[in-house]
Amino acid sequence: MYNELTQIDIQHRAIGIAQMFGFQFEKNFYGLFTHNIDGAGDVWMYLIVGPEKAMLIDTAYGLGDLDGLVKEITGNMPYIVVNTHTGPDHVLGNFRFDRVYCHEYEVWSVRNKCSKDCFDYLFDENGNCKWIEFDKKDLPEYREYELIGVPDGHIFNLGEDYDVELIWTAGHAAGHAMYLDKKNRILISGDDLISATNGV
Numbered sequence: 502m503y504n505e506l507t508q509i510d511i512q513h514r515a516i517g518i519a520q521m522f523g524f525q526f527e528k529n530f531y532g533l534f535t536h537n538i539d540g541a542g543d544v545w546m547y548l549i550v551g552p553e554k555a556m557l558i559d560t561a562y563g564l565g566d567l568d569g570l571v572k573e574i575t576g577n578m579p580y581i582v583v584n585t586h587t588g589p590d591h592v593l594g595n596f597r598f599d600r601v602y603c604h605e606y607e608v609w610s611v612r613n614k615c616s617k618d619c620f621d622y623l624f625d626e627n628g629n630c631k632w633i634e635f636d637k638k639d640l641p642e643y644r645e646y647e648l649i650g651v652p653d654g655h656i657f658n659l660g661e662d663y664d665v666e667l668i669w670t671a672g673h674a675a676g677h678a679m680y681l682d683k684k685n686r687i688l689i690s691g692d693d694l695i696s697a698t699n700g701v
Contacts, residue, residue, distance in 0.1 A: 521565065523574065527685050531574060535561055537590050539623055540632035544590045547689050548574060549682050551659020555580035558680055558689050560601070562620075563594025563641040581657055583667070585691025586674035587614050595648070596641035602657075604669050605650030607676025617643045650676075 521535040529550040537544050547558040548571060555575045560567065560582065571580055584592050584603040587610040595601045595615055603611055620640055625631055653669035666681040673692045680689045 521570070523570070527687070530682065530685055530687060533561075533570070535564060536633055538562055538564070538630070538633050538635060539589065541590065547680075548580075549659065549665060549685075550575050550578065551661075551663040551665075553660025554578060554658075556657060556659060556665055556680075557582045559583075559585055559591040559691070560594025560597065561590055563597045564635060564639045567594055567597055581659075583657070583678075583680065584611060585679065585689070586677040587611050588674075588692060589614060589619065591691070593619055594641060595646060596644050598646060600647040600649065602649045602651055602655075602667075604667060604676035604678040605652055606669070606671070607674060607678070608648055608650040610674065610676065611648055615643075619643075 521533060524532045524534065526532055531548040531550075533546040533548060535544050535546075544561045545559075546561055549556045549558070555571065555578050557567075557571055557580055572578075582595070582598045582601045584595070584601060584607070586592075586603075586607055592601075592611050592614055595611070601611075623631060624637075628637075651667060653667065655667045657665045657667070659665060664683050666683065668679045668681055668688075670677050670679050670690075677691055679691060681687075682689070
């Protein structure tokens, strides 16, 4: 077991006041933390680094160079992107990626949330940020991407015998999914199991 909580040096990727911080929870398991830019609770994304591929769980708002950050941590390893559910703080960064997976019951909701005007609610009538200052240029631009719905129990293989299982846990959203990292025995629970400080 990895016994230290290590903050990794990614603070140079600060985006206005909205900064991103990385924490290493296990030797191959990272939490990527960023402030929530719509005034709700702060946001965690998670990164699992397998033998051949990595997995990014949720994309937050996509502020800044999230793809570059993942590649920096993984050493440019190929990676899979998945969503736990439709919350804007979990999916609006999807525009940064070519392909994203979610539970099959959540596909319509994610598509609907990731619309051309999805970021409008963050700004007032004068174009100013409502809750936290950041540069609009750091938001991803709207673009089409492939969204793939998969069933309960779907296995994502990260190389060799390293499997992550999607577990359908409807409640917070109809297609809410948790992801079970079987090697580390870690369950990434999204918003179905959450406290004021963490969502794992």
